[in-house]
Amino acid sequence: MRFRELSGPVLLVALSMVGGAAFAQEPPAAPPPGAAEPPAAAPAPAAPAAAMEGGGAAAGSKMRLGLNVVPMPFGTLKFSAPGFSSVSSDTKFAIGAFPFFDYLFTPNLFGGLAVQYTFNIKSKDQTSGDASKQLDIMLRLGGGAYVADKLQLYGYLSPGYSIIMVPSSAGTNNPKGFMLGFHAGAMYDVAPSAFLNLELGYQMGFQSVSQSGVTADFKSNFFQIGVGGGIRF
Numbered sequence: 001m002r003f004r005e006l007s008g009p010v011l012l013v014a015l016s017m018v019g020g021a022a023f024a025q026e027p028p029a030a031p032p033p034g035a036a037e038p039p040a041a042a043p044a045p046a047a048p049a050a051a052m053e054g055g056g057a058a059a060g061s062k063m064r065l066g067l068n069v070v071p072m073p074f075g076t077l078k079f080s081a082p083g084f085s086s087v088s089s090d091t092k093f094a095i096g097a098f099p100f101f102d103y104l105f106t107p108n109l110f111g112g113l114a115v116q117y118t119f120n121i122k123s124k125d126q127t128s129g130d131a132s133k134q135l136d137i138m139l140r141l142g143g144g145a146y147v148a149d150k151l152q153l154y155g156y157l158s159p160g161y162s163i164i165m166v167p168s169s170a171g172t173n174n175p176k177g178f179m180l181g182f183h184a185g186a187m188y189d190v191a192p193s194a195f196l197n198l199e200l201g202y203q204m205g206f207q208s209v210s211q212s213g214v215t216a217d218f219k220s221n222f223f224q225i226g227v228g229g230g231i232r233f
Contacts, residue, residue, distance in 0.1 A: 062104050066197065066230025070096040070116065072222040077123055081216035089123040091222070092131075098226060102140060112140040114158065121164065121220060130167035134220060136179055136203075137161050144187070154199075155184040162205050164220060175207035175218035185226065193233065199226040 072094040080086040096119065102112035115137055122131040142156025158181035165174050185199025205220040 061193070061232035064102045064104075064195070064230050064232045066100050066102075066195075066228055068098040068100070068197070068199070068226040068228030070098045070118075070224050070226050072096065072118065072224050075220065075222035077121070078219040078221070079216065081214060084216075089125055091220075092120060092122045092124055092126075094118055094120045094122075094222065096134075096224075098228070100140060100230075108145050109143045110140070110156075114138050114140055114160075118222075129169060132167065133165045134205075135163045135165065138179070138181065142183075150189040152187050153185075154187060155182075157182060158201075158203075162207055162220075164205075164207055164218060172211050173209050175209040177205065177207035179203060179205045179207075181224075183224075183226070190229075194229065194231050196229040197226070200224070201226065 072091070075091040075094065076088055077091055078086065078088045096116050098114060098116045100112055100114035102110045104110045115135070118134040118136070120131045121134055138158040138160025140156050140158055142154060144152045144154030146152040160179050160181075161176070162179035163174055163176050166172055181201050181203040183199050183201035185197055187195050187197040189195050201224040203222050203224060206217075207219055208215055208217050210216075
């Protein structure tokens with residue numbers, strides 16, 4: 001008797017639970033005919049590729065063209081020849097113009113070309129006479145990386161060919177030969193297509209000259225400060 005009294009309420013509770021679960025699993029009712037479809041959720045905007053790579057819009061550029069003014073506050077001139085004692089002398093303040101072109105193989109690796117023309121190459125011991133000039137034609141091989149949104153640090157090697165153009169009054173040929181530079185600096189984006197840069201470097205020359213059957217070394221080494229800017233395209 002007790003079982004019959006309880007079976008009715010238990011059955012009603014079980015049916016209500018099953019019906020509730022089935023109702024919860026039913027898909028939402030379709031909108032009535034003619035009703036407007038609800039707008040689809042807009043996809044999240046993709047981050048620009050340049051922003052993902054770093055460096056803002058400048059990251060999309062592959063080439064850059066620039067010009068540096070290169071003060072050389074100190075350096076050395078070295079002369080040595082068979083049968084003569086080697087002579088080394090500090091240089092007076094020299095200054096150069098340095099146009100360059102770079103191509104970015106990847107966002108962090110570049111190669112390029114540069115030409116440097118240097119004025120007032122003269123020993124500190126020289127009190128009269130004209131100064132020499134120097135022409136350097138070089139490659140630029142290096143890399144860089146952004147350390148902030150608009151600021152990147154970079155470094156490069158610059159092997160090349162150098163010609164020291166001595167005054168005609170010296171009565172000697174122009175020394176020529178291999179040169180190598182080491183440089184590091186910072187580049188700041190003032191606009192997506194324009195930048196300013198500041199760099200420090202040291203350039204070593206391995207020039208030599210032949211005169212009257214005698215070959216002599218005439219080498220020029222300089223500490224350099226490059227200040228300038230350029231454009232990207």
